[in-house]
Amino acid sequence: MLLFSTAVNRKTLLILETAVVTNTTTCHTGGGIFVPVAGLTIFAIASGYLMSLIPLAMGEFKIDTSYASWLASIFYVGLLIGSMMIEPVIDKIGHRIAFVSFLASLALTVAIMPLFPHKEVWLFARLVAGMAVAGIFVVVESWLLIGDDKKERAKRLGFYMTALYGGTTLGQFGIGLFGISGFGPFIVILTLVLIAILPPLLIKQGQPVCESHHNLTFKQITRLSKPAVVGCATSGIVMGSIYGLMPLGLRQSGISDEKIGLLMAAIILGGMMIQPIISALAHRMSKTLLLAMMCLVGVFAMGLIYQNNDYFVLMIALALLGMSAFTLYPIAITLACDELDSSFIVSATQIMLFSYSVGSAAGPMIANRFMIEKNGLMDFFFIVLLSTAIYMLFSSIKRKPQVLAN
Missing domain, CATH: 1.20.1250.20 (MFS general substrate transporter like domains)
Incomplete structure (x- = not known):
């Protein structure tokens, strides 16, 4: 989602305990925006469909709908946990490979849910999914929004918002097109997430460069x-x-x-x-x-x-x-x-x-x-x-x- 879905990295919590200014690493855009925008758009379509599908499909898989709020909350707990773990991953393997890794992790959670329709499995899957999505947003936002002049950042922000909101809106139509019953909807979502992996997997140019803040x-x-x-x-x-x-x-x-x-x-x-x-x-x-x-x-x-x-x-x-x-x-x-x-x-x-x-x-x-x-x-x-x-x-x-x- 817009900046609201960017995660907090590990050092955000550390600054709550210190009174000195320290240096960390931040990434600045160094090239094209096709890879993050294309990957984000397809991911957003899958995510939009999945978010609406989960509470509706619970009854189909014999899971008590009273757990819908738990599934929603634990996803955001995962988002919070993941946000404290993302920076070292990006520093070590770079934005492109990190993007691929986080999308692959999300795909795995989607595949697991219909195969193991138990509330404990779904809760764990959504926790891991939240951590993966935190990584996706940190990667994409640092790729697009940090660096360059203010005018350029605003332009990139417009692409970001359009890709995220537009993709999520399209995803809502999945309920009417593919329904909520059986394995079919999860297969569609899994396919979309795997397609989202292709741009960062196949295109190796345009990763951000780094400096301190x-x-x-x-x-x-x-x-x-x-x-x-x-x-x-x-x-x-x-x-x-x-x-x-x-x-x-x-x-x-x-x-x-x-x-x-x-x-x-x-x-x-x-x-x-x-x-x-x-x-x-x-x-x-x-x-x-x-x-x-x-x-x-x-x-x-x-x-x-x-x-x-x-x-x-x-x-x-x-x-x-x-x-x-x-x-x-x-x-x-x-x-x-x-x-x-x-x-x-x-x-x-x-x-x-x-x-x-x-x-x-x-x-x-x-x-x-x-x-x-x-x-x-x-x-x-x-x-x-x-x-x-x-x-x-x-x-x-x-x-x-x-x-x-x-």
């Missing part, structure tokens, strides 16, 4: 924007619950599997469509106020669902929810980096992503308690987004820019 000290970390940290955590809570529980929540509302795929696509498409508008607004208004506004968009979306259960209204409401959910992280991470020297941006990004990962792991577990009620998941989103909006509105009133000293 600085980590933030503990004192500097405590002075990072609090609304940015809260925004990242809220993004994780909402996004983790959408991917982990939304298909199951829609099914509980009596919606067919074919329509669920379309509704999930509407969520992601809404998030994709709003990005250019958010990019323009972020330069013209307070980012804290913008975070409040986007939370209120999600609150309004839940209000529409409460008022009308029509399928068309539901699709519009979920597209609005996507606009809200998919914009919180990029706004928040930009807010966190506004007053920082460029040498500290990678470190700040990693800290924000740590906050996102914690929210992603906790969100589905908390949201699962709301699932016993009709529209319970919508109630959960309403409470989380409204409380965050109120916090952001109060924060925007008296917020003063904070400049972090080197």
Whole structure:
């Protein structure tokens, strides 16, 4: 996903225990973008289908659907664990081979799930999948987004967002095209992941080159924007619950599997469509106020669902929810980096992503308690987004820019 899926590397945790600035290695783009974009796009299609398939296929494989929230949370736990292990791998074998290795690991978890339909196996597979996906995002983002001038980074970021959101949206249609029954859907997903391996496997040019940057000290970390940290955590809570529980929540509302795929696509498409508008607004208004506004968009979306259960209204409401959910992280991470020297941006990004990962792991577990009620998941989103909006509105009133000293 956008920067929100980049992982925190091992040294992010170490800086929480030290008050000195240390050097680490960061990668800068040194060539073409075809390999990461092509691989990411195909991976995103497979991932989008898989995320919606898992909660829907649990009953087919005789696994209690009450474990859907656990499967969602453990994936994000894996994302968090993996994020602390990726940097040494990339340093040792390089971006291209690391990309191949992480995709291959993900493919293995997809193959295992239908062959061994037991909750323990699925939980372990999703944990490993989260670690592999953390590697995929670290590789692709460092390949595309770090280095060059700001204009070039923005251009590459546009490619990244389009590939990820577009691919994930296409993946949602897999439910209608290939269904949720038997081995077939997993074979399709496995095939897509293996195809995603081909660009980095066959094309050897264009890997990033490296230079150093600085980590933030503990004192500097405590002075990072609090609304940015809260925004990242809220993004994780909402996004983790959408991917982990939304298909199951829609099914509980009596919606067919074919329509669920379309509704999930509407969520992601809404998030994709709003990005250019958010990019323009972020330069013209307070980012804290913008975070409040986007939370209120999600609150309004839940209000529409409460008022009308029509399928068309539901699709519009979920597209609005996507606009809200998919914009919180990029706004928040930009807010966190506004007053920082460029040498500290990678470190700040990693800290924000740590906050996102914690929210992603906790969100589905908390949201699962709301699932016993009709529209319970919508109630959960309403409470989380409204409380965050109120916090952001109060924060925007008296917020003063904070400049972090080197």
